Amino acid sequence: xxxxxxxxxxxxxxxxxxxxxxxxxxxxxxxxxxxxxxxxxxxxxxxxxxxxxxxxxxxxxxxxxxxxxxxxxxxxxxxxxxxxxxxxxxxxxxxxxxxxxxxxxxxxxxxxxxxxxxxxxxxxxxxxxxxxxxxxxxxxxxxxxxxxxxxxxxxxxxxxxxxxxxxxxxxxxxxxxxxxxxxxxxxxxxxxxxxxxxxxxxxxxxxxxxxxxxxxx
Numbered sequence: 001x002x003x004x005x006x007x008x009x010x011x012x013x014x015x016x017x018x019x020x021x022x023x024x025x026x027x028x029x030x031x032x033x034x035x036x037x038x039x040x041x042x043x044x045x046x047x048x049x050x051x052x053x054x055x056x057x058x059x060x061x062x063x064x065x066x067x068x069x070x071x072x073x074x075x076x077x078x079x080x081x082x083x084x085x086x087x088x089x090x091x092x093x094x095x096x097x098x099x100x101x102x103x104x105x106x107x108x109x110x111x112x113x114x115x116x117x118x119x120x121x122x123x124x125x126x127x128x129x130x131x132x133x134x135x136x137x138x139x140x141x142x143x144x145x146x147x148x149x150x151x152x153x154x155x156x157x158x159x160x161x162x163x164x165x166x167x168x169x170x171x172x173x174x175x176x177x178x179x180x181x182x183x184x185x186x187x188x189x190x191x192x193x194x195x196x197x198x199x200x201x202x203x204x205x206x207x208x209x210x211x212x213x214x215x216x217x
Contacts, residue, residue: 006093008075010038010064016102018078018131020092021071029092029151031076031131032067033109040067041109043130045120058120059112059130078135085201086194091154092128096203099135108134111213123152138208148208153200154193 013019013034020031032042044058064073077094088094099105117130124140128149133139140148202208 006074006077008073010073013073013075014102016099016105016135018076018099018105018135019067020074020076020128020131021068022074023069023071029074029128030067030069031092031127033105033131033134034064035061035106035109038064040064041113041134042067043112043117043120043127059117061113076131076135082198085198091197092149092151095132095136095150096201097132097136097138098203100137104137105134108137108211108213111215115213121147123147123149126152128152132202133211136202137211138202139211140202140205141207141209148200148202148205150197150201153197 008019015034015036017034018031019034019040020029022029030042032040034040039061040063041059041061044060074093076092078097078099080094080096082096085094085096112130112134117133118125120126124147126147126149128151129139129147132148138148198204
């Protein structure tokens, strides 16, 4: 693994790995937990899936080919340094949080396959949130505005920076005045983007709780 890519070969996968694959020309990524023998448990948008079986909330088990849907295979990284985290300009690839042992990760994935993982929400409760919870046992409290997904945090951070820059541009009397400070603003905006990404990482957030798995008796 490195700063430029997290691509991994199938033969290098281990049970309990958090994997992902890009969709729609790399506009977003889909995440899941590799179980064994080419099987993956992941969280989707709900029922009506063409492959796999699971609960109506969209936690399903499929083969890895179905999970990848023609895309390449990538490995999500855990326990990275802040420097490494910020060097990965795109969110949804790594976290400062540590992973628990593979057996616990797989147990959680199968638990959520049986019990569900709540209602899918692209910002608060998505496939990356599911995989992060399986790996760390942590989940953000329900009242917050954004989940622990690095991908969602990146989108929100980028949207905030773009909006801020657009408002500043509209407030200028002349476009040339805006362009004169564009380089400085670009540096400042990227710094803000990185700060927002880091603040929403599950490895540093305080608004998380440990998930307790409760089986029916």
